[in-house]
Amino acid sequence: SLLKPETAAVLKRTVEALMERGAVVRNLENLGERSLPYKISKHKERHRRGGYFLIDLEGPPSIVSTMMDHLGRDIDVIRRAFIKHPVSKTEECSGIIPVNYEDKLIAKK
Amino acid sequence: QPIQMENPYKEPPKKCVLCGIDVDYKNVQLLSQFVSPHTGCIYGRHITGLCNKKQKEITKAIKRAHVLGFMPVMFKNPSFLTDPKICNVKY
Numbered sequence: 001s002l003l004k005p006e007t008a009a010v011l012k013r014t015v016e017a018l019m020e021r022g023a024v025v026r027n028l029e030n031l032g033e034r035s036l037p038y039k040i041s042k043h044k045e046r047h048r049r050g051g052y053f054l055i056d057l058e059g060p061p062s063i064v065s066t067m068m069d070h071l072g073r074d075i076d077v078i079r080r081a082f083i084k085h086p087v088s089k090t091e092e093c094s095g096i097i098p099v100n101y102e103d104k105l106i107a108k109k
Numbered sequence: 110q111p112i113q114m115e116n117p118y119k120e121p122p123k124k125c126v127l128c129g130i131d132v133d134y135k136n137v138q139l140l141s142q143f144v145s146p147h148t149g150c151i152y153g154r155h156i157t158g159l160c161n162k163k164q165k166e167i168t169k170a171i172k173r174a175h176v177l178g179f180m181p182v183m184f185k186n187p188s189f190l191t192d193p194k195i196c197n198v199k200y
Binding site for chain 1: 124125131162176179181182183186
């Protein structure tokens with residue numbers, strides 16, 4: 001029961017709240033609307049379907065607690081989270097180095 | 110007189126399955142390949158055959174996906190049951 005204008009209003013609210021606290025929104029991605037992997041009960045309702053959105057933002061770390069509070073009071077938001085930007089480091093991946101078990105055993109003694 | 114040199118027949122170090130792939134909590138299909146279809150528990154290192162770093166990354170990503178509501182916890186998503194087998198599991 002998520003209509004397009006309502007979801008647009010929710011997103012607008014959150015982005016405005018973020019900008020108010022001084023965060024720079026870089027990108028907003030829609031990860032699609034799918035049925036949740038398990039039923040989530042939030043705000044006196046058992047939810048089965050939900051829309052997933054990812055907001056790329058830069059800002060001071062003091063926003064986090066205030067924004068979690070703000071999103072917790074929003075009825076249309078089921079689950080909220082702040083995650084650090086993944087620093088991709090996969091170019092240095094050398095293969096599996098064979099471990100010398102003899103040395104390990106002697107060293108522990 | 111024999112010349113001292115590095116072993117010319119040395120094989121390149123063995124790479125694990127994910128040895129160049131970015132692990133993300135959002136691609137549930139990749140994460141579900143390391144999860145049991147019956148119970149949803151994460152396979153250990155002796156089953157997946159991944160190197161230290163990648164196993165840790167996968168476990169962290171799976172736990173994150175559980176919490177954020179991307180991946181089911183107690184079972185494997187049925188649409189991913191017919192994926193090719195990566196881990197050497199014996200059912």
